[in-house]
Each structure stands twice: as C-alpha cells, then as structure tokens.
Amino acid sequence: MPVFRIPDNKIVFPHPTLANSDGLLGIGGDHSPERFILAYQNGIFPWSSAGEPISWYCLLPRLILYPSKVNISKSMKVVISRNKFHFTIDQHFKEIMSHCKEIDRKGQKGSWIYNELEESFLELHQLGLAHSIEIWKENVLVGGLYGLAIGKMFCGESMFSKVTNASKFALIVLCQILTDNSFELIDCQQDTNHMKSMGAEIMGTSDFLNFLEKNKLYPQANDFWKNYSNQNPIL
DSSP states (O other), rough: OOOOOOSSSSOOOOOOOGTTTTEEEEEEEEHHHHEEEEHHHHTEOOOTTTSOEEEEEEEEEEEEOOOOOOOOOOOHHHHTTTTTTTTEESSSSSHHHHHHHHSSTTTTOSSSOOHHHHHHHHHHHTTTTEEEEEEETTTTTEEEEEEETTTTTTEEEEEEESSSSSHHHHHHHHHHHHTTTTOOOOOOOSSSSHHHHOOEEOOOOHHHHHHHHHHHHHHOOOGGGGGTTSOOOOO
C-alpha cells in the first residue's frame, strides 16, 4: 500500500483499511483538535518523533479492552483492599503527560510524546475530551494514564508507574468509570502483552470498523468525569 500525503489545509484522512502492513496510513497534516478528533473517530492515531512530519497509523485488526472485562488478579485485589493507593481524575493532566513523556521504557529510545503533541492533548483536555487518571501513594504521584474519550470509546494513549502496580490500578479505576458510564471499549491502539494480561483482546477488522461507525452516532458525554473522586468504590 502507498503511504498517503495528508494535506495541511484540509482535515481529511484516507480510509483506515488503506494503511500499509505496519499500520502506517499517511504523513503530514497539522496538530489541530479537529484533525485529532477526526483521526481518533476513525481509529487513526499519531506516532512520530520530534522534528518529523506527523505519521498517522491504523493497526488492524485491533487490540481492545472491554472495560467490564478487565482482568484483576488475586494479588491486585489484595492491593486494592488495603487502600494502598488513592486516585484523582483530571487534576494533574499536564503532569501525567510529562511523566509519560519522561519515564524510561525498556527497548525505547526517546519519546513519541513530543512538545507539539503534548500541546495538542492539553488543548483537547481543555475541551473536555482528553482525561487523566492520577494515582497517589502517601500524597506522592506514583502512576497514572491519559487518553481521549470519543463517544463510547476511550482511546488509551500512555501510562506510567513509579511503584509496582500503580499503572495497573490506574487502568482498573478507568475501567470502573467507563463501565459505570456505559462506555463500550478501550482502544489499546497497539498490541502489547501488558494490555493482554489485563484482559485486552483482538477485535477483527470489520467488527472494529463497524464499531467506529456506530460510535460516531453517540453524543459526547463528558460531565461525569468531574463527579469521580477517591470515595467512589472500586470493585
């Protein structure tokens, strides 16, 4: 498949099925919220490095996680029952992005969260579309995640953990919130063993694309995020 040139002056994308074998669909375009929203509505996400044109990917078939099916191990249930962590929602979005950007990841040089991408997600956060889960231990931020809520889908972007189980707890909190509010799935974007260990599974190409079309019909509901606090029961 050819790699398409994404125009800077028009917010459009080729059909997701036109991506090449490694998922690359196109290169170019800008960092506007409108472009990002259209991309994520269609299962397309940016994955580039600083100083490069934006590369847009769509991996098919897709790894997804049904929030109600998140796998909580026996040991993790013990951690939760001991109230080892507490959480906040959308209180430190910029800080969560910074930690995800800066944390060392095995086998990865540098970060795909470059400054322009960070600014785009901060703007999406201000618009009420991007959200963060912040995990605390003894009043120290030790983990978290962030992503984009589109219709009844949450597009997971990145997570970090400075102590054992913190990012797992963040994902479990997210799944509880999404389940409570009738979200249908988490788009994991990339196929990772970590997400599979938490219950993620492969959704076939046609099923995923059909879901995306259905998801475009759902109204954007974001008011519920601010209603959550550490007092909401988990499990």
